[in-house]
Amino acid sequence: MRALQYTAVGSEPVVVEIPTPAPGPGEILLKVIAAGLCHSDIFVMDQPEDSYGYGLPLTLGHEGVGTVAELGAGVSGISIGDAVAVYGPWGCGTCHACTLGRENYCTRAAELAIAPPGLGAPGSMAEYMIVDSVRHLVPIGDLDPVRAAPLTDAGLTPYHAVQRVLPLLGPGSTAVVVGVGGLGHVAIQILRAITATRIVAVDLDDERLALARSVGADDAVRSDAGAADAVRALTNGLGATVVFDFVGAQSTIDMAQQVVAIDGHISIVGIHAGAHAKVGFFLVPFGASVVTPYWGTRSELMEVVALAHDGKLDIHTETFGLDEGPTAYRRLREGTILGRGVVVPG
Structure with a gap:
């Protein structure tokens, strides 16, 4: 064969x-x-x-x-x-x-x-x-x-990540999906199907941001130097209830820590060698959690x-x-x- x-x-x-x-x-x-x-x-x-x-x-x-x-x-x-x-x-x-x-x-x-x-x-x-x-x-x-x-x-991994924090994703919540690739575009559909959250997609590519909107994202933000401010503005300054990072690069992890809300949650799903979150008092908002779910x-x-x-x-x-x-x-x-x-x- x-x-x-x-x-x-x-x-x-x-x-x-x-x-x-x-x-x-x-x-x-x-x-x-x-x-x-x-x-x-x-x-x-x-x-x-x-x-x-x-x-x-x-x-x-x-x-x-x-x-x-x-x-x-x-x-x-x-x-x-x-x-x-x-x-x-x-x-x-x-x-x-x-x-x-x-x-x-x-x-x-x-x-x-x-x-x-x-x-x-x-x-x-x-x-x-x-x-x-x-x-x-x-x-x-x-x-x-x-x-x-x-x-x-690409279906199972985001589904597992969403299921871990399902109680957080009720009406009035905001989920940020970073990276609208193979996993990210499915994550948006899963969030739309099983939660009441507002979905904000973040990506560098306009075609992928268009895909995000077509499969259910409420808002699409270009992943540039102004991305964190844009997400904060969309949430009236409160930040994201949950951030799903399907890229896992240092820049996207850093952005996730900038936009997550008090008592929020960061799920680092993407893998990039050497990238890491810095966790501790004054490094993430009070009560915020960071996890690395697997499959x-x-x-x-x-x-x-x-x-x-x-x-x-x-x-x-x-x-x-x-x-x-x-x-x-x-x-x-x-x-x-x-x-x-x-x-x-x-």
């Missing part, structure tokens, strides 16, 4: 021919229909050799949707041909967090060398992939696979899929063939993909 792999530190990914894997006991072989690109992949490929820890060669892709092609011994509860999405943050399945479905916060994954697909284990940028357990598959029914693949991260729970992925079935989520995608994968990652790095890039191996 063909796969898109990262083969050497500092190199671009390449399409290679590798053996089609066979499922072992408890495992499932998935025929991949669609696989999403993510800035986390760029983060992985930008790691220097002395800190890279994801294994080589690495088949990329942690957003995957496909059909069940083969079942390993002992697998039940799923059938050949079923259309499913892959829940990515694999855990041990037995610790307290995992038994609650919160495998994204598994306490033993590192100890047991359990890695997510595309972030240590072979991922979904291939014609086939192995899924380690039936509990990591969520049925998608008749959803479009291309639009469903990003639900597993989401299995039950939350089911809820995201349900929102998509109800027509509440319209994932903007640009598709690429597997051979176009290297070009797609270059486009992702350049910031020229509107919404989410999705590779279709077939």
Whole structure:
């Protein structure tokens, strides 16, 4: 089979021919229909050799949707041909967090060398992939696979971030979404679907700000030197109840700390090496909290899929063939993909 792999530190990914894997006991072989690109992949490929820890060669892709092609011994509860999405943050399945479905916060994954697909284990940028357990598959029914693949991260991650602070987002509140990319444009739709908050989108790009308005943002602010003042003005000087930073650069984290309200909340979702928040008295408003949520729970992925079935989520995608994968990652790095890039191996 063909796969898109990262083969050497500092190199671009390449399409290679590798053996089609066979499922072992408890495992499932998935025929991949669609696989999403993510800035986390760029983060992985930008790691220097002395800190890279994801294994080589690495088949990329942690957003995957496909059909069940083969079942390993002992697998039940799923059938050949079923259309499913892959829940990515694999855990041990037995610790307290995992038994609650919160495998994204598994306490033993590192100890047991359990890695997510595309972030240590072979991922979904291939014609086939192995899924380690039936509990990591969520049925998608008749959803479009291309639009469903990003639900597993670009949908699940913002949904989890919003759910953590849902009680704060009632009438009269303001949520600021920084970065209207693959995750940010979905976050706006999630906020519109399950909260009563006012939504302010912040981005550098006019096309993305237009996208933000089209999917439900009440206001759109250019991310420049005047952005913090503009957000403050929109909130009558009170600041934002919640800031969701889907960029995670030092400049956006600093802006989040400038605009968050007293007793507000900052959720740093985007990852940039070296960027950090400075927390302490007089560094953030009194009562404000700062968190770094990670991915989401299995039950939350089911809820995201349900929102998509109800027509509440319209994932903007640009598709690429597997051979176009290297070009797609270059486009992702350049910031020229509107919404989410999705590779279709077939």
